[in-house]
Amino acid sequence: MKINMVLMLLAGILVVMAISFQWKISSDAAYASELEAQYQQAMDDYNENNIYYSPQATTQWIVQRQNPAGYFVTNPDMLFEPSQLNNSTLRGTRYAISTLGDLNGLHTINRHAVIDFILGLYETEIKQTRVETYTRYQRGTRYDGFKTLPGQDVGVRPTMDALMILNRLDLLDDPRLNLDGIWNFIVAHQNEDGGFWDEHYPKLLKDSSMKCTSFAARALAILSQHTGRPIPEKLSKGVIRFVQNNHDIVTGGYSSQPGENSDDSYNAFRAFKSIWDTTNGSDEIKRQAVSDSIDMNALIDYFNYNHYLVELGGYSRHSNLENKKASIKATHLTVWLLHNMQLLDYVDKQSISKYVMSMKTPDGQYGGDIYTTYSAIGLLQKMGIPSAPKPEPEKPEKPAIIPSIVPTTFFITALITLHLGYQTKKFEFKTINKALIIQASTDALTGIYNRQCFEQKLKHEIEKSLRYKRPLTTIMFDIDNFKRINDKHGHIAGDTVLKEISVLIKDALRDSDIFARWGGEEFIILSTETDIDGGRQLAKKMLDLINEKEFTVVQKISASFGVTEFCAEDSMESLVKRVDNAMLEAKRQGKNRIISVDAKLNCQPACLTSGL
Known part of the structure; x- marks a missing residue:
């Protein structure tokens, strides 16, 4: 008696352990x-926000x-064209x-050639220009500047360009x-209104x-x-006065x-830059000078x-609708202004970055020319x-997961233990264990595989197909007008149809084919070692069987079939979705x-062809 109690207690402990393991x-x-x-979300965020530029490619x-x-x-193809x-x-x-x-890439160019080019545009001791003699040129004062081409007038803009290069x-x-x-x-070009002119x-x-x-x-x-x-100071105040008058x-x-x-919008940037660059002192002093002269809230x-x-996600140079279009240059000048004024929080940096990167090409340039690339960088x-x-x-x-066999092992051990103590309980426990296994893998109504079991087997067969490069075809069918059967004959009749069609199809399949009830009146078949042509033939065979079958209650029914073949790019979800579609x-x-989707056409469901 005590031995039996010990065995019962041990069996109970084994059952508790099995449940705990499960x-x-x-x-x-x-x-x-x-x-x-969490990983997929992190990857989505990574793909969305992984924005960067390539200094080496642009250089x-x-x-x-x-x-x-x-x-x-x-255009490098016209490098030696005189028109360039x-x-x-x-x-x-x-x-x-x-x-x-x-981009820290100045070491990659011919610097000596650049200085020779720039100095070739340098003009010393200017007396006058072709615009007309400027009355503020003073005798005894030297005036030097740069021009865009030999033989042209010197000017403020080319002088600025040359100075920036040098x-x-x-x-x-x-x-x-x-x-x-x-x-x-440069100073000689300031007018009485505080602004500057340029030849x-x-x-x-x-x-x-x-x-x-x-x-x-x-x-x-x-x-x-x-x-x-x-x-x-007089020059700076003149510039501020001119800016405010505009x-x-x-x-x-x-x-x-x-x-x-x-x-x-360029003029707003120019207004800011005119004050910023003619203010002496640190960036903080320049920032204050700009804020004192420009209402930054209104400008934003x-x-x-x-x-x-x-x-x-970009800014336009012009505000009128006819000319309003996004421009990297206009966006750059706006960001430049707000960056120097420490006001970048007032723009959508993420959208702007995506807009700029949308203009990038693999060779590292943006928008097709040097200027837009300069603006983008x-x-x-x-x-x-x-x-x-x-x-x-x-x-x-992946965390170390206890093999699923462990709980089953404990259950079986518990059964064996109970067998030793109570022979009469052996059959009962085996029956319970068997019922659990059957319940986990089969559909209660039709006796074929249920959806959960099918998905497990589908995953396994996909791995085999990928590993051994063997064809794998999926067939899904749905009983036509099934709701009408239930409404007219009752749900018991509908259940009878489901059972009969399950037996009909199961008997027509190979042992290696996997047949399951997907849900409601939908069924799914996984046919191994079968390409899409074989899948179409199998679907045609089942369609004919259903059309020829005399069912118990409703006599005649029909079904609609989808057929597709697994391809290497597929996931389990995409394969099922395609056959369902x-x-x-x-x-x-x-x-x-029957409608089939040819997986050889890049798994695209656009190539639907009737199987009838």
């Missing part, structure tokens, strides 16, 4: 699923555009040098340059403009920083000249309401976009037919 298996599986979900793209004479051209040396070449060279400087190359101390003369030349823009004559003022300010800032010579209080923007419209509203295209750097991809999230290690297409095309 709980542990379920818990570990849930934890593994949670880790996988190489620019270097390929340097002519042996030192200047840079947009024009009024825009100096400007393009400045963009190239500035970009290479930002400054980037650390060549401002070249003994052939007279920085005082260049300073005098480079003859259509404007000697009228001040925001464009010319900003170019003069940038040139003077370079000279001031290099020589330590401060910007005269402010449009209605839109919050700035015009190029008093009285003109303010739809050009001006940019965001008049020039930002939300759907693209400057913009990305000011927004802190990295120059290398982020590390991919680490795939979590094929079956639904058979429904839509009139039922009682």
